[in-house]
Amino acid sequence: MLLNHKLDREIYSQVAAMTRQFSNDVIRPQAEQLDREERFPKEIYKQMSELGLFGITVPEDFGGVGFDNYAYTIIMEELGKGYASIADQCGLVELICTLLTRYGSDEQRAKYLSKVLQHDILVAYCITEGEAGSDVSGIKTTASKTTNGWELNGSKIWIHNAPIADIGIVLARTDTTLGHRGMSIFIVDLHANGVSRGPKDHKMGQRASQVGSLYFDQVELPERALLGDMNRGFYIMMSVLEKGRVGIGALAVGIAQAGLNAATEYAQLRRQFGKPIIENQGIQWMLAEMETEICASRALVQKAALLLDNELPATAACAMAKYFASDTAVKQTANAVQIFGGSGYINGFEVERLYRDAKITQIYEGTNQIQRSIIAKELIKNGPENKIG
Numbered sequence: 001m002l003l004n005h006k007l008d009r010e011i012y013s014q015v016a017a018m019t020r021q022f023s024n025d026v027i028r029p030q031a032e033q034l035d036r037e038e039r040f041p042k043e044i045y046k047q048m049s050e051l052g053l054f055g056i057t058v059p060e061d062f063g064g065v066g067f068d069n070y071a072y073t074i075i076m077e078e079l080g081k082g083y084a085s086i087a088d089q090c091g092l093v094e095l096i097c098t099l100l101t102r103y104g105s106d107e108q109r110a111k112y113l114s115k116v117l118q119h120d121i122l123v124a125y126c127i128t129e130g131e132a133g134s135d136v137s138g139i140k141t142t143a144s145k146t147t148n149g150w151e152l153n154g155s156k157i158w159i160h161n162a163p164i165a166d167i168g169i170v171l172a173r174t175d176t177t178l179g180h181r182g183m184s185i186f187i188v189d190l191h192a193n194g195v196s197r198g199p200k201d202h203k204m205g206q207r208a209s210q211v212g213s214l215y216f217d218q219v220e221l222p223e224r225a226l227l228g229d230m231n232r233g234f235y236i237m238m239s240v241l242e243k244g245r246v247g248i249g250a251l252a253v254g255i256a257q258a259g260l261n262a263a264t265e266y267a268q269l270r271r272q273f274g275k276p277i278i279e280n281q282g283i284q285w286m287l288a289e290m291e292t293e294i295c296a297s298r299a300l301v302q303k304a305a306l307l308l309d310n311e312l313p314a315t316a317a318c319a320m321a322k323y324f325a326s327d328t329a330v331k332q333t334a335n336a337v338q339i340f341g342g343s344g345y346i347n348g349f350e351v352e353r354l355y356r357d358a359k360i361t362q363i364y365e366g367t368n369q370i371q372r373s374i375i376a377k378e379l380i381k382n383g384p385e386n387k388i389g
Contacts, residue, residue, distance in 0.1 A: 003306040006068045015071050019078035022051060027082030034083065034208040035353050038200070040164060041208060045089060045119045053079070054093045055117040057243075058101050063114045069243060069305040073250035077298070080254020081261075084357040085208035087254060091247040092160055096123045096169055098240050099185070103228035108187065112167065124165035124190070126156045126214060127237060134370045136171070136234065137180040141216065143172040150174075150226070152188065152219040162212035163200045165190050170216075171233050183233035186225045194219035205356030242304075242314055244365045245322035249301040252322075252329035252361040253294060259329075259336035259354045260290045267339055283339060290332045297325035316378035323371035326361035333358045 005012075026044060034041055048054060056072045058064020065071075072094065079087035093116060100113050115121040132138035141154025152172060156162070168188045175182030188195070198213030228236045264287060267278035277283050300321040307314035333355040337344035344351045362368045 003303070003310055003312075005070060005306070006309055007071060011067075012071060012074060015067070016074045016078060018051070019053065019075050020081075022047070022053075023078050023082030023086075027079065027086050031083035032348060032350070032353065034085065036207075036348075038202065038207045038210075040210050041086070042119070044086060048086075048090065049117060049119045053090055054119065055097045055113075056090075056094060058094075058097045058113070058117070062097075062101050062109060063117050064097065064101075068309045069246060070302060070309055072243075073246060073301050073305045076247050076250035077254040077257070077301075080251040081258040082254075083208070084251055084255055084361075085206045087251045088160070088206060088209050091244065091251065092123065092125060093117070093119075094247060095125055095240050095244050098243060099169060099227065099236065102239075103185075103236055105224070107224060108227065112187070121167060122161055122165045124159050124161040124168040124214070126159050126162075126168045126170040126188075128158050129154070129156055134367055136237070139171060139173060139183065141170065141172045142176065143174050143184060143186055143221065145174075146220070148220070149223040150186065150221040152186065152194075152216045152221055154216050156214045157198075158201065158211055159214055161210055162214050163197055163210045168214060169227065171237055174231055174233075178231065180234040182231050184230050185227040185233040185236055186221055187227050188216070188219065188221065188225065190214065192219055204359060205353070206360055241365065242318040243308060245318040245371070246301060246304045246308065248361055248365045249297070249304070249318075249321035249325035252325040252358065253298050253301055255354050255358050255361070256290070256294045256297065256325075256329040256332045259333040259351055259358075260287070260294060262351050262354075263287065263290070263336040263339040266343075270341075277339075286335050286339060290335055293328045293332060297321075297328045300324055313382075316375050316382075319366075319371040319374040319378075322365060323362075323368040323375075326358070326368060329358040329361055330355075 052065045053075060055064035056067050056075055057069060060066040076087050079090055097116055100109055116123055127136060129139050143150045143152050168190050170186045170188045171183055173182055174184040194217045196215045201211045267283050268276055270277045304314055304317040304321040307317050336351040337355050340351050343349055
């Protein structure tokens with residue numbers, strides 16, 4: 001199996017260098033304050049839109065950058081090194097724009113795409129409910145046909161950008177007798193009558209990204225609010241989650257790499273028993289393990305991205321990348337805290353924040369237990385992966 005890059009390697013190097021500089025110069029210096037204040041940094045996102053860090057894989061004809069998923073992983077990793085909340089917003093915009101590009105009507109693309117890419121419109125990806133997290137088929141929000149369009153009723157929880165979003169991409173039941181085959185997607189004006197929001201949730205990590213609940217009470221939607229074909233919503237939403245998992249995997253690699261960078265620098269400076277602690281074999285082995293597992297995570301993420309770019313089956317690869325990279329981020333940021341010792345446990349030190357930011361990567365875009373189930377099902381269906389490439 002030969003996996004080909006779609007762009008020149010020099011372009012990937014330039015993308016990495018540009019994003020790394022922005023992350024180091026603009027994002028990382030503000031991360032501690034943004035985390036403490038739980039503030040949504042719209043000014044940073046406007047700069048990102050001007051640099052082309054939104055809509056990375058959206059075709060140029062639709063106002064995007066027109067790069068591939070491999071470039072997307074590079075950008076997500078570099079942003080993740082600076083602050084995971086910022087990378088998370090990049091991933092959210094990427095998923096929404098992918099949905100609009102693939103399934104939106106000409107009218108919908110003309111109305112929303114450029115404004116989302118320019119961050120003039122804030123978006124929310126609305127799937128999760130109280131009894132429908134890992135089990136998306138359990139959603140209860142409904143959209144009933146009316147003379148003029150649809151009536152939306154129900155609620156969503158833990159929705160990224162819910163407290164501040166302008167539009168929501170909402171998955172709802174349009175036929176209660178068909179299970180997951182009776183779901184559709186709607187573009188919902190979140191300032192419309194009948195829409196209300198819960199208070200902002202206060203999170204353990206990634207605190208600058210806003211999360212909350214949305215409530216829909218007899219919300220009137222026009223016919224044109226339907227995104228894609230009726231009763232194909234479950235399939236459409238699932239079709240972009242593989243890209244989402246690769247993005248989260250890359251973000252997790254960035255978190256882990258930032259932890260390794262900080263731990264290595266600190267171990268060279270911190271002296272105990274008359275010498276830098278990096279001269280102790282125990283510390284060296286911890287750093288060696290961190291480096292190895294981060295490199296392995298990056299390789300899994302990049303392979304999954306290349307499979308997507310080459311339009312090859314990628315379901316298991318994306319699940320592996322997401323779960324291994326996120327497990328690595330949690331484990332190795334914990335090791336970074338350990339190397340810092342007491343300082344690592346103090347709020348305000350970068351590794352303490354990285355440890356908190358890492359945890360959610362094991363949960364969103366499908367828990368890591370779900371990822372393992374996906375891999376097992378693919379293994380049973382297709383047999384072990386024994387190909388070279």
